[in-house]
Amino acid sequence: MENGIRLAERGSAWLRAGGGLDEALRRFGWFYCGAEFCENLLPTPGWYAREAEFFLGRGAAVCLLTPPVSEKGLKVLRPVFRGLARLARAAAGRIEVTVNDLGALQLARETAPELALNAGRLIYDNVLLADRRKLKVLNGEAVRLFASLGVDRFEISTTGRQQETNFGDAKAYGFRPSDIALTLHYPYLNLTSGRSCVTGMPDIGPEDSPAGVACRRECAACAFELSHPSINEPLTVRGNTVFLKFPAKFYRNADTLRRRRIDRLVYSPFP
Amino acid sequence: MRLVSCYADRSEIAPLVKAGADELYASARGLPSFTQAGLPDMRSLLLAVDEIHSLGAKALVAMNAVRPARNEAGMRTILARARSLEARGADGFIVAAPSLMSLFSGGGIKVPLHISSVQPCFNTAALRFFLRFGAKRLILPSQLAPREAGDLMRLCRAEGLETEIFDYRFFGCVYVNGRCNLHFPRFHTVKRDFNGGSLCRLSGGTPLKAAPVDIRPGAEEQVKASARRVALRMGCGGAPRFYNAATFYDFFGMGTGWLKYGTRLDPTAEKVRKVRAMKAMAGLAEELTAKHGAAEARQRFIEKMTKWELR
Numbered sequence: 001m002e003n004g005i006r007l008a009e010r011g012s013a014w015l016r017a018g019g020g021l022d023e024a025l026r027r028f029g030w031f032y033c034g035a036e037f038c039e040n041l042l043p044t045p046g047w048y049a050r051e052a053e054f055f056l057g058r059g060a061a062v063c064l065l066t067p068p069v070s071e072k073g074l075k076v077l078r079p080v081f082r083g084l085a086r087l088a089r090a091a092a093g094r095i096e097v098t099v100n101d102l103g104a105l106q107l108a109r110e111t112a113p114e115l116a117l118n119a120g121r122l123i124y125d126n127v128l129l130a131d132r133r134k135l136k137v138l139n140g141e142a143v144r145l146f147a148s149l150g151v152d153r154f155e156i157s158t159t160g161r162q163q164e165t166n167f168g169d170a171k172a173y174g175f176r177p178s179d180i181a182l183t184l185h186y187p188y189l190n191l192t193s194g195r196s197c198v199t200g201m202p203d204i205g206p207e208d209s210p211a212g213v214a215c216r217r218e219c220a221a222c223a224f225e226l227s228h229p230s231i232n233e234p235l236t237v238r239g240n241t242v243f244l245k246f247p248a249k250f251y252r253n254a255d256t257l258r259r260r261r262i263d264r265l266v267y268s269p270f271p
Numbered sequence: 272m273r274l275v276s277c278y279a280d281r282s283e284i285a286p287l288v289k290a291g292a293d294e295l296y297a298s299a300r301g302l303p304s305f306t307q308a309g310l311p312d313m314r315s316l317l318l319a320v321d322e323i324h325s326l327g328a329k330a331l332v333a334m335n336a337v338r339p340a341r342n343e344a345g346m347r348t349i350l351a352r353a354r355s356l357e358a359r360g361a362d363g364f365i366v367a368a369p370s371l372m373s374l375f376s377g378g379g380i381k382v383p384l385h386i387s388s389v390q391p392c393f394n395t396a397a398l399r400f401f402l403r404f405g406a407k408r409l410i411l412p413s414q415l416a417p418r419e420a421g422d423l424m425r426l427c428r429a430e431g432l433e434t435e436i437f438d439y440r441f442f443g444c445v446y447v448n449g450r451c452n453l454h455f456p457r458f459h460t461v462k463r464d465f466n467g468g469s470l471c472r473l474s475g476g477t478p479l480k481a482a483p484v485d486i487r488p489g490a491e492e493q494v495k496a497s498a499r500r501v502a503l504r505m506g507c508g509g510a511p512r513f514y515n516a517a518t519f520y521d522f523f524g525m526g527t528g529w530l531k532y533g534t535r536l537d538p539t540a541e542k543v544r545k546v547r548a549m550k551a552m553a554g555l556a557e558e559l560t561a562k563h564g565a566a567e568a569r570q571r572f573i574e575k576m577t578k579w580e581l582r
Binding site for chain 1: 454465480490
């Protein structure tokens with residue numbers, strides 16, 4: 001089982017500032033850096049390249065996270081993908097890019113066909129059905145389509161301990177179990193995301209035609225825990241996304257994960 | 272601007288066309304729809320296509336589930352049903368799942384595909400992704416503002432795609448609605464006294480308690496302001512919505528061709544009322560623009576629509 005840590009847009013600076021870099025390098029093989037849910041948090045192409053070089057230079061592997069994007073974000077992603085593709089040539093198997101937008105997927109294929117791409121937590125459900133009780137491939141057509149785009153790893157979060165799968169019947173569904181690999185993010189499950197931001201975006205009057213998501217990076221100051229009047233579990237809000245925190249014990253052992261094609265765990269120290 | 276309306280029963284077809292709908296859409300049991308409100312079976316849907324055509328309108332079919340079928344046999348069944356709808360003369364399929372688009376384009380379906388807002392297209396690269404399947408209309412997600420959509424609209428025009436927006440008064444998920452796992456309890460559990468409804472749309476007006484965690488040192492003042500905002504918004508419908516009178520007029524001015532109403536669970540009288548209101552709004556935008564030119568018409572339109580909303 002591979003292990004990773006999600007540093008999001010805080011990147012290696014967060015580990016260095018907290019004094020946890022050496023321990024993290026011992027504990028984790030994969031470092032997940034970049035913005036996953038909001039294009040306003042997209043770092044610069046230079047930042048992505050520096051983060052990749054930083055971890056590759058210390059013998060680790062790195063996965064660069066990218067969010068859903070409007071045209072504004074696409075302009076940032078183009079040089080990001082090109083820069084990472086140059087690094088990937090020298091570090092094959094140790095650089096991946098996660099996309100959370102079908103446009104980002106398309107752009108990556110157009111600009112950097114050699115990059116290893118993962119379908120992120122906002123688009124995996126084009127291929128997989130996941131809930132508390134099930135973790136299933138939707139159909140072979142979906143697997144084949146994403147394979148033709150170079151995507152065979154899917155990132156998920158799920159609370160289910162004993163999920164029913166259809167991986168054993170893969171042939172009938174028109175795929176091979178080896179066609180897919182899963183990365184499981186824990187302990188925060190992203191329940192829902194908007195583009196407009198709960199935390200920071202100013203109110204919009206009937207005469208206002210917004211230019212986009214106004215942002216002063218309020219989400220960088222903190223997250224919020226809150227209790228929903230109809231939901232048992234506490235929720236956590238950061239920026240434009242509402243999370244559910246997993247129960248402490250969310251799987252029995254590594255074998256139960258491997259049976260679900262999960263071969264990588266990614267820990268988030270913060271939502 | 273032309274109007275497209277949902278319907279959920281064949282008895283709604285005639286009154287909705289009379290109210291001004293140019294296109295009508297529905298789904299039926301056995302088809303992969305985002306919501307299950309629809310006709311009871313394929314036979315009813317095929318008859319509905321005939322009825323809509325007999326009234327001079329166009330008939331669309333919603334097959335916009337993100338998760339269309341859970342095995343190969345299910346996909347074959349959907350393809351067979353799509354073929355029978357095509358043979359009957361269906362004018363468009365509203366789709367969201369790339370696997371279904373791939374199935375239809377590979378299976379020789381020629382019915383125009385409309386990209387559902389449930390599969391949000393926020394940028395021109397995403398549109399290029401969908402063009403490989405032969406998409407003919409883009410239904411813009413309401414989480415994208417018109418001032419962000421200029422390039423997308425231009426690419427639609429260049430590629431010959433029609434464009435469509437939702438009426439801001441009758442629809443407005445702030446979360447990306449095809450991706451919302453808060454709406455239904457798929458991962459979380461609900462309290463015993465929960466009486467149903469959308470968990471993502473709290474509107475009781477009571478702020479929720481929001482306790483800051485993972486606080487950045489020195490950000491205490493910013494945290495206080497954000498805490499008030501989060502508490503209020505999470506208890507009262509969520510983050511601000513992009514769509515309003517101004518954004519409607521801006522999309523209208525950008526040449527958006529279609530205006531949609533899609534609350535399939537509304538009663539018939541409510542559907543008819545809303546289609547009439549859409550027709551009035553589109554007519555007002557056209558009339559004011561013809562009379563005053565775009566800049567002045569925009570201001571007058573916003574003022575008038577805002578007054579309407581306050582009634």
